[in-house]
Amino acid sequence: MDAFLLADLVTELSPEVRFQRLVTSLRAHFRCGAVALLRLEQDHLLPMAVDGLAQDTLGRRFAIGEHPRFVAILNHRGVLHFRHDDALPDPYDGLLTERAGEAMPVHDCMGVGLHVEGSPWGVLTLDALEIGAFGSQAREDLAHFAPLIEAAVRTTRLEAEIRALRSARGALPAGSIAALDDDIVGQSDAIGHLLHEIDVVADSELPILLLGETGVGKELFARRLHRLSRRRERPLVHVNCAALPETLAESELFGHARGAFSGAVSERPGRFDAANHGTLFLDEVGELPLSVQAKLLRTLQNGEIQRLGADRPRQVDVRVIAATNRSLRDLVRDGAFRADLYHRLSVYPVPIPPLRERGNDVLLLAGRFLEINRTRLGVRSLRLAPEAEAALRRYQWPGNVRELEHVISRAAIKAVSRGADRNAIVTLPAGLLDLDGVAPLGAPDPVRPLAANARAAAAGVTLKTATEAGQREAIRAALDRHAGNWTRAARQLGVDASNLHKLARRLGLKQARSA
Template identity: 75%
Template sequence: MVINTPMDDTLLADLVTDLPRAERLQRLVSRLRARFRCGAVALLQLEEEQLRPVAVDGLVGDALGRRFVVGQHPRLAAILARRGVTRFHHDSSLPDPYDGLIDEHAGEPLPVHDCMGIGLHVEGRPWGALTLDALDVGTFDAAAQAELQRLGVLIEAAIRTTRLEAEIRALRLARGDARVDGGGRDEGEIVGQSAAIGRLLHELDVVADSELPVLLLGETGVGKELFAHRLHRLSRRRAQALVHVNCAALPESLAESELFGHARGAFSGALSERPGRFEAADGGTLFLDEVGELPLAVQAKLLRTLQNGEIQRLGADRPRRVDVRVIAATNRNLREHVRDGSFRADLYHRLSVYPIPIPPLRERGNDVLLLAGRFLELNRARLGLRSLRLSGAAQAALHRYRWPGNVRELEHVISRAALKAMSRGVDRSAIVTLEADLLDLDGLEAPAPPPAAVPPTAAAPADATTTLPPLREAVDACQRDAIRQALAAHGDNWARAARALGLDASNLHKLARRLGLKG
């Protein structure tokens, strides 16, 4: 049953207020959850054959990183199949996509509950869906369904407004206005909401439409190839090819031929003419991954191509013109390689006209949980599980770990943990929870320094009279200290403190009240 206060005015107010995309849509789902007094609300955008959560309220922290393949979730498919409201009876046999993911019952099978949703359309085309779950049977009665049907028009208007704002921002970017706020971008498969990723995506948007060479800098596993694809997709060359070359995999004897091609008879085995990667990328973009691995002789020819736009096939007499934008990437410190003579200084300066550092995962805050959610859903589908989630201790372990292998390492950790759980004989129809020990992060951490030696005179005698506090009191004291430190680090902002601690904001408030930190 819905409350009596209409929310039309608040939704309309948001439509005419200048808000970042994420904030507008988050306000929308939060107000709908309060309006319908339900346990969770999710707004999901349709991308080909899967639904991507863009705003949620009442679901676990990693929900925004998940992707729900429509064909694997019959409730979501049923909602998308019709224009009106779809309600599922409390004893429906159809599996719920959020089983184990409702914040109040994380890790538990959903009890008998109400569920309804509505398919959303923008400009006459399917856009996605809105879902609502209530833990009290009877919440979504006929009046609630009629109310959601009526509000559907306003919800679609909010989405349409967000899309128009994004298009205006894109137009301004195309005209060279670098002051545009990037809050409304569609991040595609780049999962993350941290400030570090937000700044990076905005910088990529600004530089993408230029013809400048770009040098992506970052540790192993940060996703340099993914960001190179984004640069190409946003550039004026997006209709042409993006050619990827892994320089580390090129044998030194064949590197020149691979990049620039060769003429017939140029070397033993060259039985015909062969174009190189530069010619394949003509009119488009060439991505030189691990560019620091190129042999010095090839570096000289690459420099000449960047300077005058010409290549010369190995064994050929005449140069050829090419129109190629180069994006390079490396996990090495090229400045040091310039100093030791293994990388040409003039090539370094040509490639690094616009260097872009990509932040490591340890600097991306709560993005680790969003990415984990993405990998959890992929493994759930791959292994045929009903639900796959992380325990609270496992989430905390992900936050503590330093991630030397970054996003790639996180993907491997989640996949390995899921397989370990399967090897222990889990029930595929149950909710599978990955505990911290399955992640095996302790074994990957650098060994801790040995404890400082304590002089014998300073050590307290260990005898039966030694009094230790009860375990619960010790845990509570530790939690109080952690919450106080998080609040102090984030200016007493509870939402930011919750993200830093890897908790849902509502759960942090509940814990703080239990520990006596809030009234």
């Protein structure tokens, strides 16, 4: 174990890979049910890597004040052991994969606080399902490993700082520091590439145009752009252009002089004044009236604003980040948006991927919203049933992250209102999610294979070839849904597992793992 930890210290790894290798190795060494590494962020603990816990655990933020075991670990120097009969509640009740959804009154736990450069960094926790699993030797082993674990954390921090410096020169590998941002939840390639792009362009001073569907979190990414820019110490001012009445839009953005219109009894600065030397975030910029677009273009070109009713222009130094869920190109074509303003705003367009393209990020985000609602509703533990997790993965999420948040909140409230015991582990079944258009668990999704067959037939491919292509796609989709488990994939597809293996061999599919 020592050799493994030391080898990883001298190998350049991403934070996700290093931390995951660490917890997986510790779980194997201690032969326990679960291991978790959590980073301290103000009054919360954020999971960095887990093994043996539900996948949505990575998206949760544990409020320290609500979990006395975390408080005890942070306040204790060295390894702290919790006996099976300890009265302090376990923050992972219902989250261990071996006992999903069950309370665990009989199990051993231990944890250790981690310090980097003399300051608390976080905690490492271990859970076992057997009484006495963590005896004196196990506790001595963890105390021995603790300095090496802290060294791994310190190495990861140093590497992140080096990558951040490289990022300014455009040399940062995609997704390498994505997991270190506690506001943005996700580990998919799509979100990793997006964060890399944002990290590179943040300090460029270029105007940025964020493109994405409703609910993808454009404001969140605008805040990251500002936080990583040289203007981070200056204000970030948010303007929802869709909420500005046409008659007041000019005054809101640029301000007005006294007497400029009826009711203007005093001079009033606008949002550009408020954002001077900082960043102005123009959300839904496609909704701006044409009359205001001309003045906005002048500001972007010359750094000048002119308050409504004023005689002289004023100089401002503002970086503009714009966002839209509409096609500005189409608006330009229809005459609803100025072409010159479009080209000025879209110097660097940044597309934000919809939730349906982010894979298992949906479960991490669900974990974040589950923990928020657990705290809000005063529930001991709140989790998803396996069929609910599958339904979340299959749903297309037209409303994206915002819709997911509402779905989880609504389901949690329904569960409590229907009599769920707040002092027990509350499991949300798929039925409470009210997701339209989701096939029941175990039912194959016929849409993608049929669509592939139809496209192939239209291209002149034989029916046999098209059918085999559809079978390959259906098998791949089932394996992806069940993390490579052939038995579960066969059950979903309605075939015998041995026949599925034979069919896969005949179709030339590589069996990544067997059940």
